[in-house]
Structure formats: C-alpha cells, structure tokens
Amino acid sequence: xxxxxxIVKIFRFDPSKDQEPRYETYEGPLVPKMNVxxxxxxVYETYDNIAFRVSCGGGSAxxxxxxxxxxxxxxxxxxxxxENMILEPVDKDKVFRDLIVNS
Amino acid sequence: xxxxxKLETDVLIIGSEAAGCRAAIEADKYGVKILxxxxxxxxxxxxxxxxxxTVNAAMGFMxxxxxxxxxxxxxxxxxxxxxNQKLVEMVTKEAPxxxxxxxxxxxxxxxxxxxxxxxxxxxxxxxxxxxxxxxIGREIVSALNNKFKTLKNVTLLEDxxxxxxxxDNDVITGATAVNLRNGEFFVIxxxxxxxxxxxxxxxxxxxxxxxxxxxxxxxxAYRAGAELVDMEFFQFYxxxxxxxxxxxxxxxxxxxxxxxxxxYHRLYPYFYNKYGERFMTRYDPLRMEHSPRAxxxxxxxxxxxxxxxTKNGGVWVSIAHLPQNVIDQMKExxxxxxxxxxxxxxxxxxxxxxxxxxxxxxxxxxxxRINENCETSxxxxxxxxxxxxGFDGSNRMPAxxxxxxxxxxxxxxxxxxxxxxxxxxxxxNEESQVQTEFDRVFGLLNVGEGPRSYxxxxxxxxxxxxxxxxxxxxxxxxxxxxxxxxxxxxxxxxLRLRSETKIFNIEWKNALEIxxxxxxxxxxxxxALMRTETRPPHQRGDYQFPDDKNWWKNIIVKxxxxxxxxxxxxxxTTRFNTIEEIxxxxxxxxxxxxMEPRWWLP
Numbered sequence: 267x268x269x270x271x272x273i274v275k276i277f278r279f280d281p282s283k284d285q286e287p288r289y290e291t292y293e294g295p296l297v298p299k300m301n302v303x304x305x306x307x308x309v310y311e312t313y314d315n316i317a318f319r320v321s322c323g324g325g326s327a328x329x330x331x332x333x334x335x336x337x338x339x340x341x342x343x344x345x346x347x348x349e350n351m352i353l354e355p356v357d358k359d360k361v362f363r364d365l366i367v368n369s
Numbered sequence: 370x371x372x373x374x375k376l377e378t379d380v381l382i383i384g385s386e387a388a389g390c391r392a393a394i395e396a397d398k399y400g401v402k403i404l405x406x407x408x409x410x411x412x413x414x415x416x417x418x419x420x421x422x423t424v425n426a427a428m429g430f431m432x433x434x435x436x437x438x439x440x441x442x443x444x445x446x447x448x449x450x451x452x453n454q455k456l457v458e459m460v461t462k463e464a465p466x467x468x469x470x471x472x473x474x475x476x477x478x479x480x481x482x483x484x485x486x487x488x489x490x491x492x493x494x495x496x497x498x499x500x501x502x503x504x505i506g507r508e509i510v511s512a513l514n515n516k517f518k519t520l521k522n523v524t525l526l527e528d529x530x531x532x533x534x535x536x537d538n539d540v541i542t543g544a545t546a547v548n549l550r551n552g553e554f555f556v557i558x559x560x561x562x563x564x565x566x567x568x569x570x571x572x573x574x575x576x577x578x579x580x581x582x583x584x585x586x587x588x589x590a591y592r593a594g595a596e597l598v599d600m601e602f603f604q605f606y607x608x609x610x611x612x613x614x615x616x617x618x619x620x621x622x623x624x625x626x627x628x629x630x631x632x633y634h635r636l637y638p639y640f641y642n643k644y645g646e647r648f649m650t651r652y653d654p655l656r657m658e659h660s661p662r663a664x665x666x667x668x669x670x671x672x673x674x675x676x677x678x679t680k681n682g683g684v685w686v687s688i689a690h691l692p693q694n695v696i697d698q699m700k701e702x703x704x705x706x707x708x709x710x711x712x713x714x715x716x717x718x719x720x721x722x723x724x725x726x727x728x729x730x731x732x733x734x735x736x737x738r739i740n741e742n743c744e745t746s747x748x749x750x751x752x753x754x755x756x757x758x759g760f761d762g763s764n765r766m767p768a769x770x771x772x773x774x775x776x777x778x779x780x781x782x783x784x785x786x787x788x789x790x791x792x793x794x795x796x797x798n799e800e801s802q803v804q805t806e807f808d809r810v811f812g813l814l815n816v817g818e819g820p821r822s823y824x825x826x827x828x829x830x831x832x833x834x835x836x837x838x839x840x841x842x843x844x845x846x847x848x849x850x851x852x853x854x855x856x857x858x859x860x861x862x863x864l865r866l867r868s869e870t871k872i873f874n875i876e877w878k879n880a881l882e883i884x885x886x887x888x889x890x891x892x893x894x895x896x897a898l899m900r901t902e903t904r905p906p907h908q909r910g911d912y913q914f915p916d917d918k919n920w921w922k923n924i925i926v927k928x929x930x931x932x933x934x935x936x937x938x939x940x941x942t943t944r945f946n947t948i949e950e951i952x953x954x955x956x957x958x959x960x961x962x963x964m965e966p967r968w969w970l971p
Binding site: 280282315317320321327328329330363369 | 418
C-alpha cells in the first residue's frame, strides 16, 4: 500500500530580499482528515521558515488564517488538505511576506 | 546599537483582548494617552475569541435566589479555599454590571421566550448563573471592539511583540518591543503599564487553546522581579477526545497529540477506566461525573498514572447508558447536545461505544499577584485578566474567566489612568537595560545549524504533559526543572533560525515565545514541588491528600538576584477566616449538588 502524499505550491515573497514573488513546491504525507493548517505547519517544521498567520489553532474561532486555497479564499484550519494544492495570500499586492498580508 | 526609536504614552496596555480592551475602554474615560499593543491582530488574537458558550454574572434571571454573595461562595468552593477573597468579592459584585455593559455595546446572549436572559447552571454553581450563547467569544470580542473603535485617546499597535519590562529602580517605566512587520526594535516609555496577556496553555502538548497563549505576561513580570502567586495551579479541561478523532483538525496539530475538546460531560456521561470500572465512585461518590473539573481531571490523571488508563493514555467516556429516546430528545431540545452527539456519530455510535478521552490544558489559575486596584508589587505596573492570580484559587469555576477579565480590566484601566495623571512627565529607564535586551533579542536572530525553537517547544510540552500535568511527583518535577535549567543555559544560546529576514520571521517570534514558556514552566514546577499536598488540580502522587493545616496559604514566586525565590503568604480573607468554614461549605454544596439535578437548557 503506497502512502498518500500532498504536493503543495506556496506563494513565497520576501520584499526585503526578493525582486519578484515565486512559488515553491513542497511535499509531505497526506494523512486522513488533514487540513491546510497542518500542511502549513508541516512545511514550516520540515522545510522552511514560511510566514503564515495562525492564532486559535483550529476550529475557525479567530479567522486569522484566511488565505487563498486553490484560488478560493478560505480558512486554512477548516479546509481539508488535498493531493495538489496552491496556497496564496488573499491579496498579492499587499503582501508583507509569503502568505501574510497587510489587512 | 543604533539609537533606538522611543515612543511615549501615559498608559501602555499589553494585550488587546477581553482584559486589555476593557482596560483601554476604562482608561479612555480619563483623557489620558493610551497605547494598546497586540502581538497579533486585535479581535483575532489570544484566547478570548475561543470562549465557548458561557459567561457568569449573578443576576438571578432564572432563579431569583442567586446573587453576588452566592457567586462569591461558589467561587471560593471551586477554588478549594485558597482564593484571594478580596478579588473574588470585587469580581462577583461587579460582574453583572460589566456583562450588561457588553450587552449595551452589542453583545447578544440567548433569551427565554419571555425575553429574559437565559442563564444555565454548571458544575460548582448553586443556582443557574451563566449567560449562554454558542461561540460567545465572538460576541464578547465584537462588542468590545465596537466600543474600542469609538475611543478617542487610543493608539493601537498590532503585530508588536513586547520583549521586556523596563525599570527605573522599583518603578516600571515601559517596555521594549519588536515590530514583527519589519523587525524594528523600539522602546515604549509609559507612566503606567498594564499586562493583559492571557495564559500559558502552550506549555502542554494536550491543549486546544490558542497558539498565542505562550505565557508572555508571566515571564515579563517574572523577569522584572514582580511577585506571582499560585503558579502551581493549572486547570485541565476533563473532556478532550483522543480516539476516535472527533472534530478533526480542531486540535490544530494531531501529530502532537493535540486532541480536540469535546464538552461531553454536559451530556452526563459515565467515565470508565480500562477495566470498565466507573472510577469516579472512588473520587467523588456523591457527585460522580458531575464533579468539578479539577477533581475529574485529577481522577483521570491518577487512573492513567496507576496503570488503569487506555492504550492512548486516557480514559473512556460514554453516554451508552442513556436510553435511545432520551438521547434523541436531548438532540431535539438542546442545540449543544445535538452538536456533540452528531460529531461523535460521524465516527462511532455513541449509543454503543465509548470515546477515548484525556484532559487538556485549559486555563492558568495562578498569575501575577495583584490587589483590588490591580496594582502589582511594582509601582507603575498593573495586571488584568488571566495573567493575574488569586481570583480563581486552585481551580476556576466554569464561565468565571470573562467576568474576571472584564472586572480586573476595568479596575486596571482606572488605576493605571489615575497613576498616570499623578505623574508630571513620562519616566525614563536606565539605558543599559535596553542594550542588554537588544542583545538578547537579536542574539536569537541567528541563522545556521542548531536547535530549532519549535523542537524545543515540543520537548517542553511533552515533558510538562508527562510530569507536570495533574499527576506530579518530586522526581518528575525535578527532572523537568533540570531540563529547563539545562535548556535555558545550554540550548537557547545555540538556537538557530533558518532565515534572517526581519519581516514576519515566525521562527524568531517562536524563539522569543519559547523563552517565555520556559520561565512559566520553571515557576510552575518549582511551586508545585514546594506544595507537598494535593489540592485539585494540583495532585502530588507522593502527597495524595489535602493538608489544610500546613498548606492553606499561597505560594509566592519571584526572581531575586537571578534565582527563583519562593515564599508563602497567608490567604487574603474577607468573609471566611478559616479553612474549616470553607470545607464545611464545600461539603454542603457537594451534597446539595448531588441532591438537585443540574440542567443546561430549560
């Protein structure tokens, strides 16, 4: 039995050193009932110091983790993870860094 | 060090949610200049927004016999007698007014058909007292924010992390801060400073609380040398499902064993250990599974510690004893019951099966020592909300947190504003402190190979969960203290990040937070080691009985000459001058509770 994987493309932009935004691809194990917040934390812990907002940690209480998931705006903590995902900030023109925007 | 930017204000409020926001609203009435700092975004940070369903105020809508005096007695009984009675008197007396303020600012609570506010009764309450609404945290936060937006003298700084309190001899003169948006380090000088930073639930791996709850305020006060009280008392929420995984993802991070919180006890379930024994018969034969949170959490921890737990380190919780039509009727009449049962039904049949369950870190009962004016042991420093200690005693009564935040918030706001009005000019600190703190903060911004902050946090959480939750022994606590000392001295200086960006460097922020968590954990373990008795939720495996004769007192923790100093102080009393009176009342309340059923909805 082969284990399921997620492949996620994440919008990366650090205005203090990057000329242009770019997308980076990361992969990891797709466990049952995984959500996008867990994908972000997996990438943060396994690969790189990506910037994303999190506060209440799940359950859509605070709504701070709002990002664009496959083109649709949603909460990372309540959106199920899928095999292929594209994660972007809600507004690419207002990015502080990566997925965090000036709201 | 370059010359750092300096801001000046009359009142600096650290924390922007229930307590901080309420303090700003109060201080604004005095026309002083106020600066509110949040490490995230206002209304979306911290734990206020996570408040589940209830808020206490003894208004007696459902039962006219309820009043602040009874609320006072219930709170003392829930806190196992070691509450600061002056604070309890203040909060219970003013809670109705402060909760009604929220209503006037737009908060809506459930009402009965005749347009009276509905109030429900929870464990530890003699009469129904809790205002009820699903997701009540949102109501509270939006009501406070509605009012906050109308304030004239307030400046808000979001995404700003306070790193240290500044002092001039024995006066707090403000704080140093880092702007997370651009990494700028700056100084805020203030006539008065209010800490309203919330709890430290992130010390434990099993928690549902916000990832912001990293104990920043406790650590700020501790490092400044302020007195903290009752730091050994940490509340655990008894019902937290491990298996099957109900409400997936709500725990945020399954890999860490962060289980979702499930208010299953509201359905009056039975608890079983691995042998199928209803173990509460041994801990609270009168009230059984209606026992206070702390007693249930201690009972579960003891079952697990003595080898009677389930394979995942929990106990079984079940409603299978309820006849099917009773369950169906509960689903129809109570929305909260429907939510819980439907959630469970997706994974297992609750009419047949039990759910595996483990307590989760829920609330820090201890905190900064304050008086009725919310003044701390330092001039110029005030505290409000969960970060304070004394009101809850050893164990917080359900739904008592928001009244605490609102009442202490408004008192701190008033005291801070009045203190600021007495001073002619904004005080200044000695420069050397700023340099030292600058070096510490930017010393953590080092790129390379080395220990990572998130890994240290996981290690701490696992150790605390195992040795410092509701089952503590001398050996276990000493082990954690040794690890903390080693980590502070050897690991933190070698901490490395993976990028040196100054824009939202999450790893850098986590590094600052883990330093705060280590301070909290150290205070908790040292105080827990000193208290050689069991007073739920503090349960010592090696001292399993309450010892009122030696331990009806508070432990005070403070930093003195670089070392943690512990001492005891007598309980602050008003109405109950002996523990015997309180024990008598506790017994009486337990019997009354066992006789009279509790209900959630009419």
